[in-house]
Amino acid sequence: MRSFFINVTGKSIVRMSGRDSLDLLQRISTNDLLLVKSGEKVQTILTNDKGRIVDVVSVIPHGFDNLLLAGSNPTPAVLKGWIEKFVIMEDITVTDVTAEYYELLVFDLEPNVQDFYSQLGGDFVFEKWGSSTLLRLLGDTGSIDSVIRKLGEWGIGKELPGLFEKYRISNGIPAFPSELSTTYNPLEAGLDGMISWTKGCYVGQEVIARLDTYKKVQRKIVRLRLEKHPGGLPAAIMSREHQVGLLTSASRLDDAEGLVGLGYIKTSFLQTADELSIRGGTEPVRVTLM
Incomplete structure (x- = not known):
């Protein structure tokens, strides 16, 4: 290394x-x-x-x-x-x-x-x-x-x-503007380690605490494996006819196994085993969770 x-x-x-x-x-x-x-x-x-x-x-x-x-x-x-x-x-x-x-x-x-x-x-x-x-x-x-x-x-x-x-x-590290922006909250972006749950109030604290307490986080950042690059980013991640997430970043790997990506997936979908795809070009691009 x-x-x-x-x-x-x-x-x-x-x-x-x-x-x-x-x-x-x-x-x-x-x-x-x-x-x-x-x-x-x-x-x-x-x-x-x-x-x-x-x-x-x-x-x-x-x-x-x-x-x-x-x-x-x-x-x-x-x-x-x-x-x-x-x-x-x-x-x-x-x-x-x-x-x-x-x-x-x-x-x-x-x-x-x-x-x-x-x-x-x-x-x-x-x-x-x-x-x-x-x-x-x-x-x-x-x-x-x-x-x-x-x-x-x-x-x-x-x-x-x-x-x-x-x-x-x-390594699942989010970056501006693809995974970090005012579109996302820290719990969605996997930044729990930068949050104190014992300090006093701060701007946004009430919303973040409520999301955590009542398990209301709607989506999570995940690593993804892709067969090929879908073209433009961000790209909608589909399950059958329903959008369940968004691919925000992608990079080619050294091996012959396609690409690795980062994106946000609905938490309700993470518990299922349904197939994922991105509609890129003439054929859908198959996506799997890592």
Whole structure:
């Protein structure tokens, strides 16, 4: 196994400064951020009042009143604007610092990866996505060449075209805008691990709690095996004449077994054994759950 990195510079990076920064973020996101006070880095989700996903962020403390937020949404204005929406009288300044940082994701991590990350300078955060872990590296844009060179010396290669997408889909990692957006809530997207069930209220908390308590989650993200690419995405997943889901991402595998995909399937259908297909081109494309 070999680790690789992908350059994702340009994704949302926002700085929150001011004595009320942590308190506000605690009130508008899903996870308990009290650990940030002791220097811990925490993944959390910004949700709207319907409990839908606005952004998934890693919170990196630079002191109690200075937080760096590394978002997943590729549009920095969304993250900045959403936070500013809730700033009224608080001592908080929200700044888009995306242009000041490089951002690399190391994936397919080897066990010894933790031995070197602290030598690179800048910031790092291990992000848990289900059973997979990504290492996000951030630092001053002027140092990116030296960091990439150092990664190469450690045997961490630059990703080949499509390699990260195949890794992401094969491991069930959702991404904007295909699986993460205000169309979906965190429970549908499999992000339960970024939700605290014991903290106080936050934006969208009542909806998310009700969905969990009464088992009302209508669809779930799943990995899929496809015979061939259906063409345009997203594509409706059918069972007989009824739409039961949506294929959102697809990538070809190295072997001769077709493609792997990510999509959302109605939870009521996941308990059945009915055949699935996508109507692509002249013939339906057969789909199976992984």
